[in-house]
Amino acid sequence: MSLVEVANLSIAFGALQAVDGIGFAIGKGERFGLVGESGSGKTLTALAIAGLLPETARREGTIRFDGAPLPHDERALARLRGKRIGMVFQEPMTALNPLMKVGRQIGEALALTKAGGDIGALLTEVGLLPTHGERYPHQLSGGQRQRVMIAMALASAPDILIADEPTSALDLVTQAKVLDLIAALCDRRGMALMFISHDLKAVARLCTRVAVLQRGRMVEAGETASVFGAPGDGYTRRLVAAARMQLPEIAHGSPGGVLVATRGLTRRFRQPGSWPLPGKPLTAVDKVDFAVRTGESIALVGPSGCGKTTLARILVGLDTANAGSIAFDGRVYHGADLSPDLRRDLSLVFQDPFSSFDPRMSVAQSLAEPLRLLDGLPPEMHRQRLAENVAAVGLEPAMLTRFPHEFSGGQRQRLAIARALMTRPKFLVLDEPVSALDLSVRAEVLALLMRLKADYGLTYLVISHDLDMVAAIADRVLVMQAGRIVEEGKPAELFTNPRHEMTRELVAARLPAVG
């Protein structure tokens, strides 16, 4: 008998059919993966198994846990999931109560399920110290918080662990460690796993069997190796191809002269000290020297908190360096003192296309904003430039009158790119340009970026922690750690023969390709 049996499960919100007649079974101790993109219904399926669906959701079909249907009584259902189902969610930053020490939050789980257990032992089991229990969530890093979540899920010694994108908010190195931890815990405790992710490589690393969801329907299911190795369904094939990050071959032109060069660039932040003593300054960017040649595509990689984003902000003039300088086309600046006529030559694309547009401005208004920098451009040219750019990123000029919420994530990122190109810049900084996008869209956006680079003669600085993407698009890679650039080289050489410890750690954390 299977531990979890789902048959004909449908979930609807009003007229919207979010999950449409899916069925699967998870055996005791089995590791099952549910793969799908945003909106595929994978999270709702997990919530349905735990009885945590939103009140507005309408559920049909049967879910049996250990042979018995899920109880209807709220309290009985709550106690069942507390006792036998452990859950880990995507966002470790918000999943813990900020006002309560994490040890107490774990203790609560122990008390609720009357599982005799020890908070210290649980913390040790997930690779933390018993003293971490005395901390509040904000005193822990993302990876540590996710470990606390896992400890909490383990408190009741559950039969199954449901992990919903547990690592997608973590950086590459932490992600690999947390995946290893989950695998080890399942082995040691003989616990079943339902692993939900859009990351095929993470699923392949953990699960023996997978199901692929597309818009609420199950398109394929089977052994992981056979589903990813020889996908039977067209959609699965597309996902697998996207996961391999295969981009159309682009002729890399030979780079020209130096476009951007930094000299001893340093940014320190004041930290709160214990009054009246000042806090120890945090050096986010530490004497960074590098040069980018015209037409090059440079990638900046490193763990979270290493200073990548601060460096990018200084380059585009959103922040100012405490020491050192930048020369752009031979003109020197230090950050925010970037002169307006230089500003139009630099642009930035942000990670999250959902928060980088003003929701109350039409797309045309948002896109036209950078045109302020071009005082020489006659107003009648504005409309033409807008239409040109929107067409360049593969969208219709008719869409310009719409508002951001009417677009999908991929479309919004295309619009963000169109906005970045409004002033016809020479240099584009891309901060994790595709990590907020669905897998199948990522490859399209990257291909678009490479095409635009050739069409407009752009130079790129791409910040990312995704080494596969970096390998696909970068001519040169800079590895950053604790504010310093510790290694530099061509991606192929750097990733096969890493010399610095940080690079080695990043390469080791890279998950093997699927299929």
Place this chain on the structure above:
Amino acid sequence: MTFVLRRLLGFAATLFVAAAVIFFLLDLLPGDPARFILGINASAEAVANLRIQLGLEAPAWQRFFAWIGSMLIGDFGVSYTQGAPVAALIGERLWVSLPLALFAMVLSAAVGLPIGIAAARRRGSPIDTGLMVLAQLGVAIPNFWFGMLLTLVFAVGLRWLPTGGFTPWHEDPAAALRALMLPGIALALPQAAILARVMRTALVEVTGQDFIRTARAKGMTMSEAVWRHGVRNAFLPVLTILGLQFAYLVAGVIIVENVFYLPGLGRLIFTAISERDLILVRGITIVLVIGVTLTMLLTDLCYALVDPRLREGGS
């Protein structure tokens, strides 16, 4: 510790700046107190003598620091219309206004918070809608009008409580308390309505947070999760409003004391202003400022007590 120290320094600095503003603004006002005391017909010589006697001839900054210095030892000067020390006058009236304000605060929290929680827990139901319509009404009704209505029903009609006036505490504590009932309710109503709305919004928002889902995943029902994890988190925005409300209460006290004919600070400042008793006005104003600033300080300290993130002195 850093946090407390910083807040205390901020408290002192705020008071100093407020004292300076009060002093120099009143100093700038046209009108000579000496002339006012002696009347229009007094001779220029008599006015000049009184000015010296009152210390009005010294430069403003000297008089300012003298005022601060004497306040620190509890001397707020002497009222020239009442012929009594300002400190004593204020002290006497504080025994009416302070209990009234505290009563109104406690009452508004005791009524408003449960209503807010009840509405949030039944979001979208007829109970929620009904409670929020009531709260909307409560915000809209001016408290002096509500006070008059209360008097009509409970004092004039039912004769349960006095229509106004005040029996001092030492004479008959029960009568004193009865005298504060209606004004307290009149003051508390709009505050309770605002608190109910803020509490509801905060709790609804917190209920959608990830950590509530985490608590439910641990084996709690929705209500258990909201009680154990939601209410305390929702209390943070409520605390801010609670602190701000005290300032509004001060303004409300002045009006309501006049409606109910209570011998409190509100009535005192009213008379002092109409009689141009600048020393008394200055004294009462600074006491009110101290009260409001102190409440802000207490709110900040409560914040730190509830939220560990604030205790570390970060931004």
